[in-house]
Amino acid sequence: MPLRDRSVPHIPASNGNCKSYFSDVDLDGPGRSVGFLYIPQSPDHDAWGTVRIPLAVVANGTGPTVIVEAGNHGDEYEGQIIVGELIRSLAPSQVQGRLILVPSVNIPASTAGKRTSPDDGLNLNRVFPGDHAGSITQQIAAFFSDELLSRADAFLSLHSGGSSLDIVPSALVQPAQDPLQQQRNLDAVLAFGASINVQLNNLGDTRTCVASAVAAGLTCVSTEMAGRGTVDRDALALCRRGVFNVLQHWGVLDSGLDLPRPEARTLHRVLGPQSYIIAGEDGVFEGLHHPGEPVCAGETAGRIHFLTDPRKPPVVLTYTADGIVFARRQPGRVRPGNVCAVVATPDS
Ligand SMILES: [Zn+2]
Incomplete structure (x- = not known):
């Protein structure tokens, strides 16, 4: 069964005629392509400058396109570390399909160690699907929507509690209206292998990255990995194992990797x-x-x-x-x- 219902339309960002980004990463070619997305900005300290966001693609043969994203909130570290590990370690021969790896998507916030961007004060996870003519955070969301979510079948979004929360390390289900999509989401969340799995919808907020992806028909998993503004050793280990579990479950990673199989898990709401x-x-x-x-x-x-x-x-x-x-x-x-x-x- 496909991981994305392509009859559901893509949700475009605003002002698609105002795209100004460029990249040295080939999103559609085979093999490994590791580099950056550049979004032109013109602040006081950098008149003809750019914001540079790490980006990588590992592609091989046929299979689903899967995005693994972290650093949506800059003070959530486990996912950012794990996606960096994937960029350094994955060979194309381990992949069936295409992995798009975005370790620190909100790089201004990540560099500052903050939840929101120091450049415009916005929370990247509350501005989707974004605006190509907006401020830097809205532009990052717009790139993510129109260039990445539009290409992908499935989406793994790695969050932690950040500086203000301490959260039970867990995998999260964003509710989907389509029962088949809901089941695909739930199956993937259970495959992650956390001992606690939770369904929540951020009090109905539709401006999150995952809510936007679910509305566009993608299969989605997100996580919460401890928090407190630190790197938690146990959460990091769970996150590393869970990412491999989900990518194997979706068939984009070689199932020959030697990983523990997840046990049957319960769902909380x-x-x-x-x-x-x-x-x-x-x-x-x-x-x-x-x-x-x-x-x-x-x-x-x-x-x-x-x-x-x-x-x-x-x-x-x-x-x-x-x-x-x-x-x-x-x-x-x-x-x-x-x-x-x-x-x-x-x-x-
Ligand atoms: Zn977060």
């Missing part, structure tokens, strides 16, 4: 707003559970303390869904609207 513990006060959040711990609706999630007025007792926050703590806020300081924790509920 982030149900909706009731799964989010959101601060209503300015203060310091004391969470009572670590990521992965089981919790119940009605149970105390934590307290917000008011350090500037010790006369004021802390405000208690409670869970409103059963499940496990899937993600927990990393910095102690919170303001109204900050997410302190997210619960994932096991599928019944």
Whole structure:
């Protein structure tokens, strides 16, 4: 069964007549092509400059086209390391089809170690399908949509929790309306081999890279690999193994590689707003559970303390869904609207 339903139309970026990028990577040729995408920019310090984004293609024979992307958020490191390893190590003879490898797609954010771009303040994962006439982050999304997603059958997007969250290392299902596509997504997520698999839709936000890819009919897997703005040893090992598992599952990597087979795994869901513990006060959040711990609706999630007025007792926050703590806020300081924790509920 094909990994992409080609009857679903490509979702183009805005202002397709304003493309100004160029690349020394041959997206459509055979063999290895390793280089960069260049997007012209003209800031104060570089009048005729470019933003240079690492890019590689490894192609051989016939088979699916698969994108492996990381560094969408610059402070999420495991995926960026693993895709770099793939670029350095993969030979065309190991590939059946085409692998498009983008290790640090938001290179301005990656260089700064930040979630969002220091150049325009935008979150790459909230501007898809992008705008060729927009700011640098919108232009990166537009290139990704029109040059990469348009070519691909399947998409593996590697995220971690970043500086503000600590997340249970896991593979994620972005919901698809087509039941066949939903099953392809779920099968691939289970093939990743994480002990926790979670379905969530970012509270319905359609501007993410994966939501855009799913809407265009691609088979998709994304991940969350720990976080805290660090590189987690165990998450890195899981990510390395899981990427190979999924690429073998999709048939784009040689199945002769000696890898552990994933066991049967369960699915959790982030149900909706009731799964989010959101601060209503300015203060310091004391969470009572670590990521992965089981919790119940009605149970105390934590307290917000008011350090500037010790006369004021802390405000208690409670869970409103059963499940496990899937993600927990990393910095102690919170303001109204900050997410302190997210619960994932096991599928019944
Ligand atoms: Zn991310």
